[in-house]
Amino acid sequence: VTSLGGPTAVGAASPSDERIESVLASVRARGGRVTTARRLLLSVLFRGDTHRTAEDLASEVQAIAPDVHLSTIYRNLDELEQLGVVVHAHLGHGPATYHLGSDTHGHLVCETCGSMTEAPADFFDALASNARAHHGFAIDHRHFAVLGQCQACQRVDGPPITGA
Amino acid sequence: VTSLGGPTAVGAASPSDERIESVLASVRARGGRVTTARRLLLSVLFRGDTHRTAEDLASEVQAIAPDVHLSTIYRNLDELEQLGVVVHAHLGHGPATYHLGSDTHGHLVCETCGSMTEAPADFFDALASNARAHHGFAIDHRHFAVLGQCQACQRVDGPPITGA
DNA sequence: GTTGGTGCAAAGGCTTTGCAGGTGT
DNA sequence: ACACCTGCAAAGCCTTTGCACCAAC
Numbered sequence: 418v419t420s421l422g423g424p425t426a427v428g429a430a431s432p433s434d435e436r437i438e439s440v441l442a443s444v445r446a447r448g449g450r451v452t453t454a455r456r457l458l459l460s461v462l463f464r465g466d467t468h469r470t471a472e473d474l475a476s477e478v479q480a481i482a483p484d485v486h487l488s489t490i491y492r493n494l495d496e497l498e499q500l501g502v503v504v505h506a507h508l509g510h511g512p513a514t515y516h517l518g519s520d521t522h523g524h525l526v527c528e529t530c531g532s533m534t535e536a537p538a539d540f541f542d543a544l545a546s547n548a549r550a551h552h553g554f555a556i557d558h559r560h561f562a563v564l565g566q567c568q569a570c571q572r573v574d575g576p577p578i579t580g581a
Numbered sequence: 582v583t584s585l586g587g588p589t590a591v592g593a594a595s596p597s598d599e600r601i602e603s604v605l606a607s608v609r610a611r612g613g614r615v616t617t618a619r620r621l622l623l624s625v626l627f628r629g630d631t632h633r634t635a636e637d638l639a640s641e642v643q644a645i646a647p648d649v650h651l652s653t654i655y656r657n658l659d660e661l662e663q664l665g666v667v668v669h670a671h672l673g674h675g676p677a678t679y680h681l682g683s684d685t686h687g688h689l690v691c692e693t694c695g696s697m698t699e700a701p702a703d704f705f706d707a708l709a710s711n712a713r714a715h716h717g718f719a720i721d722h723r724h725f726a727v728l729g730q731c732q733a734c735q736r737v738d739g740p741p742i743t744g745a
Numbered sequence: 746g747t748t749g750g751t752g753c754a755a756a757g758g759c760t761t762t763g764c765a766g767g768t769g770t
Numbered sequence: 771a772c773a774c775c776t777g778c779a780a781a782g783c784c785t786t787t788g789c790a791c792c793a794a795c
Contacts, residue, residue, distance in 0.1 A: 445770090448773085448774080449774075449775090450768075450769045450770070450773090450774055450775065451769070451770095452768075452769075452774090452775060452776080453768095454775085454776075455775090470759095471759085471760080472759090484776090484777070485776085485777090486776070486777050486778070487760090488760085488761075488762085488776085488777075488778080488779095489775080489776060489777075491759095491760065491761075492761090492775085492776085493775095495761095507725075509725070510758095511758085511759085512758080512759060512760090513759085513760090525712055525716060525718045525720070527718075528721065528724065534716050534718060536711070536712065536716075540708055540711040540712065540715075541708060542707075543706075543707030543708065544704055544705060544707065544708050544727070547700075547704040548689055548700065548704065548727070548729065551704075552689060552698050552700075552731070552732065553731070553732030553735070554689045554691075554698060554729055554730070554731055554732065555729050555730045555735055556689070556727050556728070556729035557692065557728050557729045557730070558727070560692065560728040560729075561671075561673070561725045561726060561727065561728050562725065563708070563712070563720050563722070563725065564720070564721050564724040564725050565712065565718055565719050565720035565721045565724075566718070566719045566721070567716070567717070567718055568716065568717030568718065571717070571719055609795095612748085612749080613749075613750090614748085614749060614750065614793080614794045614795070615794075615795095616749095616750060616751080616793075616794075617793095618750080618751075619750085634784095635784085635785080636784090648751090648752070649751085649752085650751070650752050650753070651785090652751085652752075652753080652754095652785085652786075652787085653750080653751055653752075655784095655785065655786075656750080656751085656786090657750095659786095674783095675783085675784085676783085676784060676785090677784085677785090746795100747794105747795090748793105748794090748795085749792105749793090749794080749795095750791105750792080750793075750794085751790105751791085751792075751793085752789105752790100752791090752792100753788105753789090753790100754787100754788090754789095755786105755787085755788085755789105756785105756786080756787075756788095757784105757785085757786070757787090758783105758784095758785090758786100759782100759783090759784100760781105760782085760783085761780105761781080761782075761783100762779100762780085762781075762782090763778105763779090763780085763781095764777105764778090764779095764780105765776105765777100765778100766775105766776085766777090767774105767775085767776070767777095768773105768774080768775070768776085769772105769773095769774080769775085770771100770772090770773095770774095
């Protein structure tokens with residue numbers, strides 16, 4: 418079940434507004450323009466739950482500006498990823514999910530029921546050490562989920578076939 | 582009667598022939614038929630390199646029987662996966678690769694250059710313990726690769742911009 | 746003869762791209 | 771004014787599916 422990702426605590430002035438403006442400043446500095454689609458996407462990103470697909474985000478943007486096209490969302494997510502504002506993760510088959518670059522957790526995804534659990538970054542420390550020591554390889558535990566089987570599905574699948 | 586893909590027509594039986602026949606016995610036991618495509622796919626699987634895509638395998642089969650269609654390869658790989666003979670792994674974006682179920686290694690894939698390194702199963706022991714202890718989750722380190730950056734690409738990307 | 750497998754073509758799901766016209770600076 | 775960005779439609783990539791014929795048992 419979900420936990421992390423609730424809206425930030427309410428303050429006098431919305432803290433996401435500051436973050437949005439800060440990102441838009443980077444966009445401008447890079448020669449980019451501040452468009453409605455871009456601003457809306459950012460506000461949706463900073464406000465909502467984590468683990469949303471491009472289509473989820475598009476729907477939320479389109480609730481306010483119905484003409485914003487899915488391809489625009491993809492293009493903007495791409496740019497935001499280059500700026501380090503968001504990262505996308507592949508949680509098994511199906512569409513990628515996007516979340517804020519500040520999130521450092523990984524994901525455990527059940528191959529049987531599709532449920533997802535967040536895994537703190539330090540779950541991956543030993544694997545990271547092994548990869549670095551043996552191959553000089555720096556793992557990125559956020560990009561692809563770790564697949565496997567959740568507790569509930571292990572119980573169900575466990576006894577192979579008992580006959581009918 | 583065709584000799585195509587049958588047990589080696591001339592000469593002593595090879596070790597893969599035995600394995601092929603053993604798999605085909607399981608297929609028959611399950612009510613399946615032994616077809617040319619199926620036999621050829623198996624011989625290609627047992628003979629060749631690991632980490633081949635469905636299309637790679639199709640090409641190799643088609644070198645002998647040009648009419649075998651890619652969709653037949655997919656269907657047969659699917660069935661072989663249910664029998665535990667093969668597993669497929671997603672090595673980042675791009676097509677899945679298939680290898681023998683007896684392979685237990687995982688994969689480290691460079692996000693920058695796409696190079697792939699095999700990681701022994703025990704690299705994942707600590708992660709597996711964490712996942713089990715904290716979430717009762719049984720990881721399957723073979724299904725999805727661990728992404729990251731290889732040594733060479735870290736050197737190139739590492740120093741941001743050193744000028745000319 | 747029955748069942749299951751196959752070739753082919755078409756669709757499916759997710760994402761990217763080409764283009765012509767609109768928009769921010 | 772200029773480059774950038776956008777909406778739209780179409781393509782692309784990998785994989786699955788529907789269907790009629792054929793082959794294995």
